[in-house]
Amino acid sequence: MDYILSIVVLACINMIAVLGLSIFTGFTGLFSLGHAAFVGVGAYTSAILTYYYSVPFPFALAAGAAAAGVVSLVIGIPTLRAKLRSDYFAIAILGFGEALRVILENLDITNGARGLPGIDSFTTLPVVLICLAGGVLVARNFLRSRWGVACIAIREDPIAAEMAGVRLFRTRLLSLVVSAVYCGLSGGLLAHFLSFIQPVMFTLLQSTQLLAAVIAGGMGSISGPLIASFVFIALPEALRVAQMWRLVAYGLLLVLIMVYRPQGLMGYSELSSLFRRKKAEPVRRQP
Amino acid sequence: MTTMERPLFSVKGLTKYFDGIRAVDSFSFDVTEGSITGIIGPNGAGKTTVFNIVTGIYRPTCGEVLFRGENISGQRPDRIVRKGIARTFQNIRLFNRRSCLDNVITPLFQRERCGFLGSLLGTPGARKMERDLYERAFGLLKDLGLEKFASMQANTLPYGLQRKLEIARALATDPALLLLDEPAAGMNPEETRSLANLIAEVREKFKVTILLIEHHMDLVMNICSPIVVMNFGTLLARGTPDEVRENPDVVAAYLGNRKERK
Ligand SMILES: Nc1ncnc2c1ncn2[C@@H]1O[C@H](COP(=O)(O)OP(=O)(O)OP(=O)(O)O)[C@@H](O)[C@H]1O
Ligand SMILES: [Mg+2]
DSSP: HHHHHHHHHHHHHHHHHHHHHIIIIIOOOOOOHHHHHHHHHHHHHHHHHHHHHHHHHHHHHHHHHHHHHHHHHHHHHHHSSSOOOHHHHHHHHHHHHHHHHHHHHHTTTGGGGGOOOOOOOOOOHHHHHHHHHHHHHHHHHHHHHHHHHHHHHHHHHHHHHHTTTOOOHHHHHHHHHHHHHHHHHHHHHHHHEEEEGGGGGHHHHHHHHHHHHHHHHHTTTSHHHHHHHHHHOOOOOOOTTOHHHHHHHHHHHHHHHHHHOOOTTTTOOOOOHHTTTOOOOOOOOOO | OOSSOOOSSSEEEEEEEEEEEEEEEEEEEEEEEEEEEEEEOSTTTSSHHHHHHHHHHHOOOOOEEEEETTEOOTHHHHHHHHEEEOOSSSHHHOOOTHHHHHHHHHHHTTHHHSHHHHHHHHHHHHHHHHHHHHHHHHHHHHHTTTTGGSBBBGGOHHHHHHHHHHHHHHTTTTSSEEEEEEETOOOOOOHHHHHHHHHHHHHHHTTTTHHHHHHHHHHHHHOBEEEEEETTEEEEEEEEEEHHOOOOOHHHHHHHHHHHHO
């Protein structure tokens, strides 16, 4: 029971980070192979606060999320300016992910590469569920707001979006900050669940897994990536695959999704829409 | 509609080079408030490039774009939109995977002042604003005869309706000047005629000044005055439809171009 519980909690924590990345990638159309670094910033910030300074857990969580947001601003401001090129950002975030690991490994307060043990385990199932539910609700509201609508417009066509009055740079930056805050929150929860964090937990591998969940779950969907994230965490555990086969199982799953659902599980749609009435057959586009 | 002394919009000595190609070359013209001004010219004359400069997508090599007396050249597209210039695109650029309603609500939202936290929390105020905007968006779709397609994904519409949806989206920015880049492209004569009526209606209803690029001569000759003729990036002629039709330079440019293309 404890074992299953811990898998569910881990999956929910992962889902919060995936939710954030899906706002940035799935809805704004920008790719990132570095969002695990924001998880790391959130994890270390909140853990250090509760561990060394006995800051109450909710405040530490909030501080971790905020720290991730601030760090994302520092990366986003110089790199998201380029109008039609998102590669500057992609490279910068990749570099930042690696730089963060080096920094964490060489600081005293983070206890270097050995990691920080003995963090209080404040993260319980109810805490995680509340955070996840709140996160989904806020994400949904965000995507219906002026800014979310602007993000989606940018994904669809940045030039047309600008001509609709969307501020390209600001909106992309906002999307990044929002996604980083989600990742930071996820990190804070993770640190206080595992009671132990280490720099290698927040590297390119984890960033890749976050992005894989978003892509496999489907661009432009909230529910798809959440399902994918849950499956990616839970399935290898449930099947009790030996550690060495875990990545293979994971890869296989990705390949299967790519083959059978190239648009991802829920590309550009939501789970809730399956239960609604089917819309009228659309008129075919003329050549 | 009042006609002011000063033109609503004018372009002065506009020049744009693309790696040695002179796409637009010291091009100048005015648009009077309330008019439907047409731009015609052979393929590659530089018409779309003028629109791209005016809307801030390209920076001109030199020259000025004056809107209500202010030089707006080189400003960011979204700022130019806010000043009151909107456009449609020659190669349609809709938010393809979004519904028609969402296409139109995007610019409507950008004009509103919304509280960030209120939006995130989905306060009643935020919800009400959203509902009002959807209503306005639906109204705009109605004005263009698109209400039946409101919930359909934009890229599933037939071509002609996609062009109309682009006009609806442009109108949603509340423009004073509306730039239409080949709004009748791909339409048959009948659709073209009804579009001509629609454009005239839009001008009345939304009190916009219209500047349009078109190759359909009957549409241009019917609803545009004055007409500006461009060739090789320069101004070839400007005048009423009759003046333009009888201008020997214009005739030569069109015949010459047609020969070249054959
Ligand atoms: N981004 C660009 N880079 C390089 N050359 C360009 C670019 N945009 C336009 N041109 C060139 O500038 C010239 C004018 O193009 P433009 O699209 O303005 O013509 P047009 O009058 O709109 O033609 P059409 O009637 O075919 O739409 C052409 O020679 C074109 O190849
Ligand atoms: Mg053109």
